[in-house]
Amino acid sequence: MNNRIGVFICHCGVNISTTVDVEEVTEFASKQPNVVVARNYKFMCSEPGQAMIQKDIGENHLDAVVVAACSPQMHELTFRNACEEGGINRYLFQMSNIREHCSWIHDKKTAATQKAEALVNAAIRRVAWHEPLEPTFSEVNPATLIVGAGIAGIQAALEIAESGNPVYLVEKESTIGGKMAKFDKTFPTLDCAACILTPKMVSISHRKNIHLMTMAHVEKVDGFIGNFKVTVRKKARYVNEKCTSCNDCVDVCPVKVPHYFDEYHSERTAIHKAFPQAVPNTYVIDKQEKPPCIEACPIRQEAAGYVALIRERRFKEAAELIRLRNPLPVVCGRVCYHPCETECNRDYVEKPIAIQYLKRFALDWAREQGESIEPPKIERRAEKVAVIGSGPAGLTCAHDLAAKGYDVAVFEKLSELGGMLRVGIPAYRLPRHLLKEELDYLKKLGITFKMNAEFGKKITINRLKEEGYQAIFLAAGAHAGVTLDILGEGSEGVISGVDYLRRVNLGIESHTGRNVAVIGGGNTAMDAARTALREGAEKVTILYRRTRAEMPAAPHEVDDAEEEGIRIHYLIAPTAIARGPDGKLDVTCINIELGEPDASGRRRPIPIKGSEHVLEFDMVIPAISQNPDPKLFSNGGDQLKKSRWGTIEVDEESLKTNIDGVFSGGDVVLGPSTVIASMGAGRRAAESIDKCINGQPLENFQTHMPKERIARGEDFRPHSYAPMFKDIPKSDRVGMRKLPAHARVKGYDEVELGFSEEEAVREASRCLNCGVCVECLACVKTCQPEAIDHRMQNELVDIEVGQILLATGYDLFDASHAAQFGYGKLDNVLSSLEFERMLSSTGPTGGKLLCKNGKEPRAIGIIHCIGSRDENYHKYCSRVCCMYALKFAHLVKDRTDAEVYQFYIDMRAYGKGFEEFYNRVLMEAATVIRGKVAEVVPSGPTLKEQGHLVIRCEDTLVSKFREIPVDMVVLCNAIEPTADSEDIRRLFSISRSPDGFYLERHPKLDPTATMTDGIYIAGCCQGPKDIPDTVSQAAGAAARMLAIIAKGKVELDPIRAEIQEELCSGCRICNSLCPYFAIDFDAEKKISIINTALCKGCGTCVAACPAAAITGKGFTNNQIFAEIEGMLV
Amino acid sequence: MMEGDRVAFKLSTPGVLPKSERKLREEFLSQLELVPGGEKIKSCIQCGTCTGSCPVSYVMDISPREVIARFRIGDIESILKSRTIWVCASCYACTTRCPSGIRITDILYAMKRTAIEEGIFPSRFPVYTMSEGFVKNVNRYGRNHEMGLLVSFYLRTSPLKLLKMLPLGWRLFKRKRISFTPMKIKRLDQIKSIVAKAESQVMPSEKASIMVASTVGYGSTTEVKQRAAGAAQGGAK
Secondary structure (H helix, E strand, O other): OOOOOEEEEEOOOOOOOOOHHHHHHHHHHHHOOOEEEEEEEEOOHHHHHHHHHHHHHHOOOOOOEEEEEOOOOHHHHHHHHHHHHOOOOOEEEEHHHHHOHHHHOOHHHHHHHHHHHHHHHHHHHHOOOOOOEEEEEEEOOEEEEEEEOOHHHHHHHHHHHHHOOOOOEEOOOOOOOOOHHHEEEEEOEEEEEHHHHHHHHHHHHHHHOOEEEEOOOEEEEEEEEOOOEEEEOOOOOOOOOOOOOOOOOHHHHEEEEEEEOOOOOOOOEOOEEEOOOOOOOOOOOOOOOHHHHHHHHOOOOOOOHHHHHHHHOOHHHHHHHHHOOOOHHHHHHHHHOOHHHHOOHHOHHHHOOOOOHHHHHHHHHHHHHHOOOOOOOOOOOOOOEEEEEEOOHHHHHHHHHOOOOOEEEEEEEOOOOOOOOHHOOOOOOOOHHHHHHHHHHHHHHHOOOOOOOOEEOEOOOEEEEEEOEEEEEOOOOOEEEEEOOOOOEEEEOOOOHHHHHHHHOOOOOOOOEEEEEEOOOOHHHHHHHHHHHHHHOOOOEOOOOOOOOHHOOOHHHHHHHHHHOOEEOEEEEEEEEOOOOOEEEEEEEEEEEEEEEEOOEEEEEEEEEOOOOEEOOOOOEEOEEEEHHHHOOOOOOOOOEEOOOOOOOOOOOOOOOHHHHEEEHHHHHHHHHHHHHHHHHHHHHHHHHHHHHHOOOOOOOOOOOOOOOOOOOOOOOOOOOOOOOOHHHOOOOOOOOEOOOOHEEEEEEEEOOOOOOOOOOHHHHOOOOEEEEOOOOOOHHHHOOOOEOOOOOOOOEEHHHHHHOOOOOEEEEEEEEHHHHHHOOOOEEEHHHHHHHHHHHOOOOOOOOOOOOOOOEEEEHHHHHOOOOOOOOOOOOOHHHHHHHHHHHHHHHOOOEEEEEEEEEEOOOOOHHHHHHHHHHHHHHOOOEEOEEEEEEEEEOOOOOOOOOEEEEEEOOOOOOEEEEEEEEEEEOOEEOOOOOHHHHOOOOOOOOOOEOOOOOOOOOOOOOOOOOEEEEEEHHHHOHHHHHHHHHHHHHHHHHHHHHHEEEEEEEEOOOOOOOOOOOOOHHHHHHHHOOOOEEEEOOOOOEEEEEEOOOOHHHHOOHHHHHHHHOOOOOHHHHHHHHHHOO | OOOOOOEEEOOOOOOOOHHHHHHHHHHHHHOOOOOOOHHHHHHOOOHHHHHHOOOOHHHOOOOHHHHHHHHHHHHHHHHHHHOOOHHOOOHHHHHHHHHHOHHHHHHHHHHHHHHHHHHHOOOOOOHHHHHHHHHHHHHHHHHHHHHHHHHHHHHHHHHHHHHHHHHHHHHEEEHOOOOOOOOOOOOOOHHHHHHHHHHHHHOOHHHOOOOOOOOOOOOHHHHHHHHHHHHHHHHHH
């Protein structure tokens, strides 16, 4: 306990002494216990004031000091230093604030004096309990992280790099330069922005100690001043540093989207460079989300890619792209159930793109043009793989493995290859010569096909392994029809759908009745019914127990069947079949009603009692479902695990069966499924087998087998710049011509006739280019230095730095929120950045001022304060608008004969050379109108016949309402905090001021630091400012950081929490409460520990600790209670 | 423009003034060319120093500042119809104090000359008639003849008022403040030669037709000159 206390009371000139009777307070203090001396002085902070304290410490042997003056924010450090120089520990000092807390806020002298006495007394009692504390020091990592590479970040990086210390410069865009790179000229000197910025950008790329990370953002920040650990996520650029910027890729890219760098007023390709002088000067591929069509496809066919190529009339490339990864493109082009179309975003506009037809078109075109597509060169491998079954699953697996170089043999039970494609799907849907085309291509890949080789007889799993096959893919399909399980099913004239189709398709002699019933509502039922018609049946009836809505068959198949004259009975089910003596089949049927939905979501059929009736047919084809051949599990596959549905059981991810090296997929696993789902299984199996043979774990599959629908919201937009679906102009889906029904049923001619070139291009033009890059791989083919890699992945980079500068810039206020100005609604209403781009020689118009109709404007209105100085949006002034608006006026006058009107509230020309610039522009005859524009309206009657624009305002200098006709309106949008500034604030634990910008430590005296040590801010993220101010602030911040780097260590305030280990119960309550993440749990000792470097001494943990194990140094219980007591006495 | 009329005239085509206003602007700009530094009218920052400095602005219907504002918006007609330009006492206080170096008094003179050329005057405010009589008097006698000026002024504007003025006239006459006979100055020929010299200057209106930008803004005066020169050359050919 300190018992020789000195009290020093400051007049602060007259700031304190006018309201507080300083003499009386001094008198009061001198009478308090432990007080040895009490004095007052005009300016305690001055040299003589400090000397007075030091003299008293020496002469009166003071052991603690109280100074009653201004805020500790202001002078605590001053007096601590004074105490230290006087000979006592700097923490044996307490400051009492009798200015901000007393004299400035009170006017009655007696009361204020009384309050000052209480405040001083509190400090006297407290300081008695003060203990000497020693600050700790921490080493400083000389590296610096700069977030944001606009002019502020660039400037600071160059300043720091000049000192030889390393800098990490993180930028989220593909190029550095920020907003300034978009400007044409800069006010007031009219320097060309590019001319002064690009040399700095280039030096950034040349500096060896600047580590530039573009397309990156900070994901995690740990640590404290001097020792930050930062995780940066670098997005894939898909182009590596081998890029020579030759532009070849741009010429072949089929995707054209509005260019963000030109504020969406020009077009760019998916592979692009933001602007010619971009740094780093390599191209970048814009991949937003994956296009849903690609994402939905089980084999991840590059649907968007070939659609884009067809749109560009590059049909051969489209066909090549399709062939590259799809082993059965011709088949898919005809019979795929196209999940890509189901997911197509165009569906939200009107109808999905006819992706399937476009695929068919590309391959048909290649065939008609005699373009043969050759398989790529493959390096052969020695490993052998056996594929059982030549259906879509088997062929896809064989294709993928053969493409990887494996020696693949396909074993087929039947005499014809193709599995269900050959024996299930009728020729009118899939002409046989086309299937042969697919198989020929696969043979060219080097796959061996063995026909009439039934699994289970000569070929068994063990036998294949003995023959040296390292892996087996079982894809035998589901070729056994499921029985109806009713009486008389075995009668002559009853044949299952698959059996019937197989017999017909293989040309095996089979009888088709004249009056045929097909039972079931799936695609097999449709195929069987339509085949029966072509085989000579006069009347074909489909019996289905639910309604059309529940039918699993593809709707267009059902339509086609009905067109061909097939009758469909709904809500009816057979209960028995009896063969009459005349050879007719009497089918007893019962009517059905629909009940509650069952597990599959379809309504459950309930027979209506007493509704039995008999229908007469001479042939019945049950086609309700198919199962794998049960013989599979007895012959050669007897060790295979069978599921309760009679299919092979496999691991869902890897398609591995219970036998090592044996994989299975397709219908034999899925039950009757679709071509594309089976192909997806084949592709996954190929990847699994490849991994298996190479000894890799069966995980992290890159192939794709979507299990569920991809979720999309109502407001979902395909890409960020695109209009809402409702705003996209509608255009009809192109339909496909078909053979007329009467011509169809005569034979097996293909029903669907394909697209013409024009139809295909028209249909492909409807694509929205979701995800921008469509992965057509055209750029890969054209790139000479092989710099493009579509498989590049995002990566996380950990870096360690000592200090961090945030220079994250600003966003432009979206003027469409202020609807009265017509932005986004009326043509020729531009934002300031759009106008900058229009003025720029590298911009969308090459620097020409043009209205949307291509004419030069006759008059332009420039409206200040859009979203600034407006309580509805931002109260603050954006500071730069007046001057850039004047710059605009100058440039307009310079380049055109147009009249320019400036609409301003106050003309703010506060900077060096600004007023002179204002005068210059006035002399250039720009018309200035004082008055905020009320609204911008079209002169025409409707938006379509917009006419010119009319600006309505009051001209306050003549007190008149005016309507001014103009051809173009330029809005001076407010500068606002970036949309992600709250996230960034939280990430770096700094604060924001009420306007949303990052809060500086002191608005006047410390505008570059933040309340968090080691984190600095510069540029517009701290508040709106112009380029010179930004550069100054950035350089200032750099100087601040360099000072710390030069010092090499930082002093850490000893006022922080301390855990008494023996009291800590390890409850961990404090861990999550700490706002600075300074408390960790020591799992070994089972107690919490405080990282003193992180602790800010806020005291949250002290208050929360249920065991009172935590004390705050400098805020002990004794000190706090004494202070309260002093206040109350 | 009438007081209470809060709506400025309407423009119909972007960047193009109505024909009548274009004519006035053409005339005024040519008059402005006679004012040295007249183009500085463009650098007006509408601070109002002129109005605040003007000893007679309290009787003006448009302040001197607003004269420039109205010129800017393209409404010279309302300036010509206002009393302001005729009320100006030519004390030059505004010009002395103007922070933008604008010679406001001279600009008002340019406006007056425009009014005379175009014959547009404020209604019920016959200052110009007075001024005309005054100039005539001075030309004739070398100085003003009060009695003659007053009588002719009232006869031309409101003869009935002349009767009302009789008692005052009588008292003035009695104290010899006015007389029936005009007095001539000595060496009248000198005054006349000064006036003749001034009138021999080519007045703007007598120049070859001057093309003025058909814009609402006021184009630079150099531009006006160039266009005028171009027009003159064209005429010579």
